[in-house]
């Protein structure tokens with residue numbers, strides 16, 4: 001007797017370049033490059049926002065909207081600042097993500113890892129892979145700061161017959177993944193997330209680099225850091241910093257992908273474990289353990305980390321309120337003023353969790369305005385309750 005194939009196996013992936021169901025809001029998460037497109041209406045983060053349901057399914061409870069840390073950082077059972085005692089050369093920060101993935105594979109917790117390398121010809125062009133060796137995981141280290149179709153390897157996972165899988169990904173990818181988790185035929189799925197914001201298409205990235213860096217072609221790595229500066233690292237090992245307030249906002253307004261301008265999952269609320277930086281002191285990474293699976297993942301590397309408790313200093317609210325009309329009117333300060341402002345705000349500005357709240361508030365207010373102006377019919381259902389609460393603390397222009 002042959003077992004009936006799941007109905008999604010009969011669906012057809014979209015061809016490259018075809019318009020995706022979410023149209024211009026598509027984040028190219030890779031889901032529609034597979035036969036799982038069968039479930040797209042329920043699964044796509046931009047067609048069906050369903051945080052409470054998926055949080056309940058994943059963590060056993062949804063966010064407590066009366067607890068500030070839940071509203072901001074999602075369901076969690078622990079948070080800390082951490083860094084690897086021996087950082088991985090060429091990783092985005094100290095390489096905690098790559099190290100967890102390697103340990104989980106070599107300790108036999110999983111048989112494969114979905115992660116994203118780059119193409120041979122372009123260090124920033126994403127190439128999702130199903131890695132089965134530590135070398136392949138290591139080759140995926142460092143951010144590809146572009147929309148990346150990580151879920152395009154899901155068909156390969158099913159064909160491989162793997163039963164225990166780790167997926168590394170950003171919020172929109174993980175929302176679609178969680179929605180079809182039960183259809184994947186896995187015995188155990190682990191999800192290692194990073195926060196994500198302001199992502200761009202490959203063409204958008206080029207424009208950002210050309211408008212912002214002194215040498216766009218030699219940039220190997222960049223990050224918007226907790227000292228209110230963008231840090232670029234160049235091929236020759238040199239670094240370049242540009243203050244946030246000196247960014248050419250008027251030229252950069254259209255650079256960010258419409259998906260990212262309408263996203264409210266900055267902190268990757270459906271991952272088991274999240275590794276970022278924004279809730280930690282400068283130079284440290286920020287870890288959010290959402291459930292017991294996340295704790296088990298973190299346990300695989302604890303002996304390789306220095307850790308410290310999270311802290312929170314300052315008050316972000318006035319700075320966020322002032323930044324709303326400034327961004328809206330695309331104000332760009334002269335470089336001397338931007339540098340000065342950067343120095344002042346670094347000394348007296350928000351730090352630790354308060355910096356993370358600053359960044360979340362700034363992005364959520366901007367994105368709320370974007371959705372309200374461009375997709376008013378989506379506003380009520382697409383913006384989750386936790387984001388509405390965050391935005392309601394501020395006075396927004398029309």
Ligand code: FAD
Pocket residue numbers: 088090091092093094095096097098099114115116117126140141142143144145146147148150168169170194195196197198199223224275276277278279285286
């Ligand atoms: P590494 O060991 O270098 O591993 C990086 C991992 O990220 C690799 O496994 C790779 O598969 C995966 N990856 C790379 N690019 C992508 C991509 N485009 N989509 C999905 N997966 C990818 N953290 C914050 O705290 N605040 C932020 O505002 C923030 N913005 C981010 C924006 C983007 C576009 C990305 C990809 C990440 C962002 N992060 C942010 C997370 C942070 O930059 C680091 O990725 C994280 O701290 C892990 O560092 P690491 O050294 O441990 O990672």
Ligand code: SF4
Pocket residue numbers: 020021022023025026027028029030031032033040043044045046172176
């Ligand atoms: Fe499909 Fe993903 Fe685009 Fe949604 S965001 S339309 S699921 S590829």
